[in-house]
Amino acid sequence: MNKLNLYFSWVSRLMVGSVFIYSGFVKGIDPLGSAYKFTDYFIAFNANWASGMAFGLSIFQSMIEFAIGAAILLNLKPKQSALGALLFMAFYTPLTFILALTNPVHDCGCFGDALILTNWQTFWKNIVLTIPVIYLFAIRKKQPTKLHCYEQWAGIGASALFILGISWYATKHLPILDYRPYKIGTYIPDGMVYPEGAAADIWESRFIYSKDGVNKEFILQNLPDSTWKFVEAKHLLIKKGYEPPIHDFTISDSEGNDIADKLLSSTNYNFLIVTYNLEKTQVENVERINQLVDFCAVNEYPVYGLTASTDEQIEKFKEKTGATYEFYATDEITLKTMIRANPGILLVKEGIIINKWNVNDLPVGQKLSENLLHQPISNYKKQADKYYIYTLILLSTLLIAIYLHLRPIFEQKRRRKL
Numbered sequence: 001m002n003k004l005n006l007y008f009s010w011v012s013r014l015m016v017g018s019v020f021i022y023s024g025f026v027k028g029i030d031p032l033g034s035a036y037k038f039t040d041y042f043i044a045f046n047a048n049w050a051s052g053m054a055f056g057l058s059i060f061q062s063m064i065e066f067a068i069g070a071a072i073l074l075n076l077k078p079k080q081s082a083l084g085a086l087l088f089m090a091f092y093t094p095l096t097f098i099l100a101l102t103n104p105v106h107d108c109g110c111f112g113d114a115l116i117l118t119n120w121q122t123f124w125k126n127i128v129l130t131i132p133v134i135y136l137f138a139i140r141k142k143q144p145t146k147l148h149c150y151e152q153w154a155g156i157g158a159s160a161l162f163i164l165g166i167s168w169y170a171t172k173h174l175p176i177l178d179y180r181p182y183k184i185g186t187y188i189p190d191g192m193v194y195p196e197g198a199a200a201d202i203w204e205s206r207f208i209y210s211k212d213g214v215n216k217e218f219i220l221q222n223l224p225d226s227t228w229k230f231v232e233a234k235h236l237l238i239k240k241g242y243e244p245p246i247h248d249f250t251i252s253d254s255e256g257n258d259i260a261d262k263l264l265s266s267t268n269y270n271f272l273i274v275t276y277n278l279e280k281t282q283v284e285n286v287e288r289i290n291q292l293v294d295f296c297a298v299n300e301y302p303v304y305g306l307t308a309s310t311d312e313q314i315e316k317f318k319e320k321t322g323a324t325y326e327f328y329a330t331d332e333i334t335l336k337t338m339i340r341a342n343p344g345i346l347l348v349k350e351g352i353i354i355n356k357w358n359v360n361d362l363p364v365g366q367k368l369s370e371n372l373l374h375q376p377i378s379n380y381k382k383q384a385d386k387y388y389i390y391t392l393i394l395l396s397t398l399l400i401a402i403y404l405h406l407r408p409i410f411e412q413k414r415r416r417k418l
Helices: 003-028 031-044 048-073 078-102 119-138 149-172 188-192 260-265 286-299 311-321 332-338 366-371 375-417
Strands: 202-211 214-219 229-239 270-274 303-307 327-329 344-349 352-358
Touching: 003 031, 003 048, 003 078, 003 119, 003 149, 003 375, 031 048, 031 149, 031 332, 048 078, 048 149, 078 119, 270 286, 270 332, 286 303, 286 311, 303 332
Parallel strands: 270 303, 303 327
Antiparallel strands: 202 214, 202 229, 270 344, 344 352
């Protein structure tokens, strides 16, 4: 392999490996978010029967992407990893083209919540990425590695186990990194602001009229005369305008009153118990929530149960768990975005999200009164530190990979000097 091909293969591995690793990682840290996206697509294509597989598919996809990326970046099993990347792109490139044409879901979800791309942006990204993937597949037999076969498979297996471990942790607790608009430290009202001059949605109205048994569609500027009979109107979204990070944030009481402003302006500690679907709620740790409610009652901290479930489901849940707190209606997508747990708990004061817990991590007993309100500041610092820690881990991995790819070049130059 000449020098030009050597450099191009190195750049191709760096490009493809980095994209696959990043894509697999941001999905792996938020498997529930990826599962929600799979479900959105299944519903859009009238394949509701497949929704039960959404979570398993999200885990599998992040694991495969991350493992393929690590293998390509570190030149592990080059034949198999190049084939895996090619098959991956051969499936998703035409699929994203169909999604770009039909646009069933506005956000593709290919990089989770870390980087939002439209379906067309995703398609062109795949087109660009396919070029180095094809090249790597073409030269797959010319990519020697000094590692033994079992060492290469061990490296691939370790990368797969790494992302599986992160996904397991996110499911049992909360994602190690939170890219959503409801992260700890967020001042919720700021996320609801429309910037001055922000683009608005562009709609087009079409009107159906009938005459002599024939229906015909008209636009507003070209309506028919009075001999035509109006049938119906259709309003189509032509172009999506600016949408603030936090939208559809409403909290309705039993009488339909929105109390969101009251909550956001409260100077007290407010505990939000988020259960987007009461029929799917974990009830194993319901005693932790009941203890929290008792603690709040003693200390006069408001408790809000937020759910998208029906009144009938709420009553069944209360009978089953002994819940004594009030439930309020909130959009299901909003609840899923607020916290990746069912149930999950948010602590809000003066519109600021001070802390978040999966019910599995909620303090109990004496620790509840000792630590509940003393942890937020330290937890927020830990959350901020995580961004630096995991950025350093990924950066270190990238530097190791670059060194491994440059090592043969250094060795070649050293031999020439000798």
